[in-house]
Amino acid sequence: MAVLDIKDVTKIFGGTVAVERFNLTVADGELVCLLGPSGSGKSTLLRMIGGFETATSGVIAIDGEDVTRVPPERRPTGMVFQSHALWTHMNVFKNLAFGLKLRRLPPAEIKDRVEAVLEQVGLAGYGQRQTHQLSGGQQQRVALARSLVLEPKILLLDEPFASLDQHLRERLREEVRDLQQRLKITTLFVTHGQDEALALADRIVVLRAGRSEQIDPPDVVYRAPATPFVAGFIGTMNLIDGVVEGGVFRHPGLDLAMPVADGPATLAVRPEALGIAAATSAAAVIHRVTDYGTHAIVDIDLADGLRLKAMAPDARAWAAGTAVALSPQAFAVYRDNVAIHRAGA
Amino acid sequence: MIKARTDWTGLFFAAALTVVIVFPLLIVGTWAFTNVWRYPSVIPQEFGLKYWAATTARADVWTSITMSLSLASVVTLLSAVICLPAAFAFARLEFPGRNILFFSFLAGQAFPKFGLLVAIAGIFLNLNLIGTFWGVILIQLVGTLLFMIWIPVAAFQSVDRRMEEAARDVGASPLRVFWSITMPQAGPTIAAAVLLNFVGTFYETEGAWLIGAPGIRTLPVLMISFINNQPVIQYGAVLSVLLWLPSFIALLFARRIIGSGSFARGFGG
Ligand SMILES: Nc1ncnc2c1ncn2[C@@H]1O[C@H](COP(=O)(O)OP(=O)(O)OP(=O)(O)O)[C@@H](O)[C@H]1O
Ligand SMILES: [Mg+2]
Numbered sequence: 001m002a003v004l005d006i007k008d009v010t011k012i013f014g015g016t017v018a019v020e021r022f023n024l025t026v027a028d029g030e031l032v033c034l035l036g037p038s039g040s041g042k043s044t045l046l047r048m049i050g051g052f053e054t055a056t057s058g059v060i061a062i063d064g065e066d067v068t069r070v071p072p073e074r075r076p077t078g079m080v081f082q083s084h085a086l087w088t089h090m091n092v093f094k095n096l097a098f099g100l101k102l103r104r105l106p107p108a109e110i111k112d113r114v115e116a117v118l119e120q121v122g123l124a125g126y127g128q129r130q131t132h133q134l135s136g137g138q139q140q141r142v143a144l145a146r147s148l149v150l151e152p153k154i155l156l157l158d159e160p161f162a163s164l165d166q167h168l169r170e171r172l173r174e175e176v177r178d179l180q181q182r183l184k185i186t187t188l189f190v191t192h193g194q195d196e197a198l199a200l201a202d203r204i205v206v207l208r209a210g211r212s213e214q215i216d217p218p219d220v221v222y223r224a225p226a227t228p229f230v231a232g233f234i235g236t237m238n239l240i241d242g243v244v245e246g247g248v249f250r251h252p253g254l255d256l257a258m259p260v261a262d263g264p265a266t267l268a269v270r271p272e273a274l275g276i277a278a279a280t281s282a283a284a285v286i287h288r289v290t291d292y293g294t295h296a297i298v299d300i301d302l303a304d305g306l307r308l309k310a311m312a313p314d315a316r317a318w319a320a321g322t323a324v325a326l327s328p329q330a331f332a333v334y335r336d337n338v339a340i341h342r343a344g345a
Numbered sequence: 346m347i348k349a350r351t352d353w354t355g356l357f358f359a360a361a362l363t364v365v366i367v368f369p370l371l372i373v374g375t376w377a378f379t380n381v382w383r384y385p386s387v388i389p390q391e392f393g394l395k396y397w398a399a400t401t402a403r404a405d406v407w408t409s410i411t412m413s414l415s416l417a418s419v420v421t422l423l424s425a426v427i428c429l430p431a432a433f434a435f436a437r438l439e440f441p442g443r444n445i446l447f448f449s450f451l452a453g454q455a456f457p458k459f460g461l462l463v464a465i466a467g468i469f470l471n472l473n474l475i476g477t478f479w480g481v482i483l484i485q486l487v488g489t490l491l492f493m494i495w496i497p498v499a500a501f502q503s504v505d506r507r508m509e510e511a512a513r514d515v516g517a518s519p520l521r522v523f524w525s526i527t528m529p530q531a532g533p534t535i536a537a538a539v540l541l542n543f544v545g546t547f548y549e550t551e552g553a554w555l556i557g558a559p560g561i562r563t564l565p566v567l568m569i570s571f572i573n574n575q576p577v578i579q580y581g582a583v584l585s586v587l588l589w590l591p592s593f594i595a596l597l598f599a600r601r602i603i604g605s606g607s608f609a610r611g612f613g614g
Contacts, residue, residue, distance in 0.1 A: 052510055072513040079514045085507035089529040098525070099515030143511075150515060 002153035009058030029184040033197035036207030078147030093127035253283035253302040274310040279325035291315035376582035396579035428493035436501035476560035484552035500534035
């Protein structure tokens, strides 16, 4: 039961601006993913919410209460670190009980709560294990349980599964989603994996160099990226720079009519929305066809060397060296970092 | 079945160690329990505890043992009180002059120690510290600074900051984090440093002799004078066997620390 409010938060380390004028409100029980390339300020933002960094300016409030300068031990937040950060000199039970002991709970209740949370993360009976006797996935589960056992108002996860293999990561991701929905806990999840963000989030915040580029539900971020950066960052996207003249977008090998004022523009087309047909002009030539069974990805070289990707239903219909004509079915057009036209989506 | 191959490298090192360390120890040990051993006999003519009785009957031996123990204890304690907080500050805090100060501790050990001691002795002479208990304490304290700062700094630095943050996160105050997370993590390494410090101070002779003479006589200093002034080898041998004691005790402690497994865990193992 908690709402998180971040207002105009900036963090400057010496000379580097890590987070710049960031605004976000996370609703009660919502799961928001912070997504962005390395160094975009995701961890810094999360650490400011957890109290491990102090915002240079701006306000962070939980349930309306300003916590900007409150130390971490007095914040109702729980953080799960990428490197699990379990206390190696304590066994699993003691790791989970430490926070409860600090709250002076009676031993019987501590035992009950630790056992309950171990059950929740699927590690019932692991209390007496030493942390180094656990697998990577189990260690991360214990780290998650260590936060959950204190019933934080806000759960913060900083790339918690980044060090695990793909398979385990997907499974734990599902488990976190289930737990989060069951407990209805307000959650911020940092990742730089777009698939993770798309699979988990109620809303995605796309960060770039400390600024938020877009804050929207996953389908909107995917289908209607607000900026060329978001378009290129989420999923596969063909970004084609060109010029609009008299209502026609022009790039060598690709002309496209659109109701847009004259000037430079960037055309963004997903591979699945880029239609191809056999043609005689050599302006666009197939470089390679990759067969994925269910579909094929066709790499196409334009005359100026730009390589595009198109999705085709059947690999056998196409061969390298064939000249093709391109017809974008759904696309967006960007100018000055904002979308000025969308079609077909 | 595959026959285990002979580990020649291991054997060589074992042999070398035997010659260099065990052999002299064996000879000294034998001398300590020998009543008569005349050239050219390979083994002593007569074993016995005669010289143990003679040595332990001497008052100067007992005063020097007590002196050495109290010196080593006081120096170790003072050194820990001074160095551990300093090490924590070096490891964790940013303050002006931090690097220069840290380096100066190392630099102090880079120069020939004896020359330094002579210079210090000159100063101590003016301060009336020559031949006093606290004069020796002071000089030996200086000798411990390097390892009592260097090793703990490394120990504190190797504690995972995320672990400490995680403890803050679940509600521990900074002091509590230090007590419950940082110390247990760095503890085994620091305990080893303190132990080494104690043993090192116990055996320290240069400072103890130069500053302490003639008033203060530690066990090693006494042993040297025995060896220099006594035609009877056994006195020196008995004392040197006595001197092994702190090493054995230290080794026992070290074994307990290492054997408990907390040692490896302290290193993140
Ligand atoms: N303690 C610090 N001192 C100085 N600069 C820092 C500090 N922490 C972070 N930065 C800088 O702030 C910027 C944002 O860093 P941050 O760790 O938040 O990135 P991130 O998005 O989490 O990246 P990654 O995906 O690699 O974890 C980077 O340029 C980084 O160098
Ligand atoms: Mg990060």
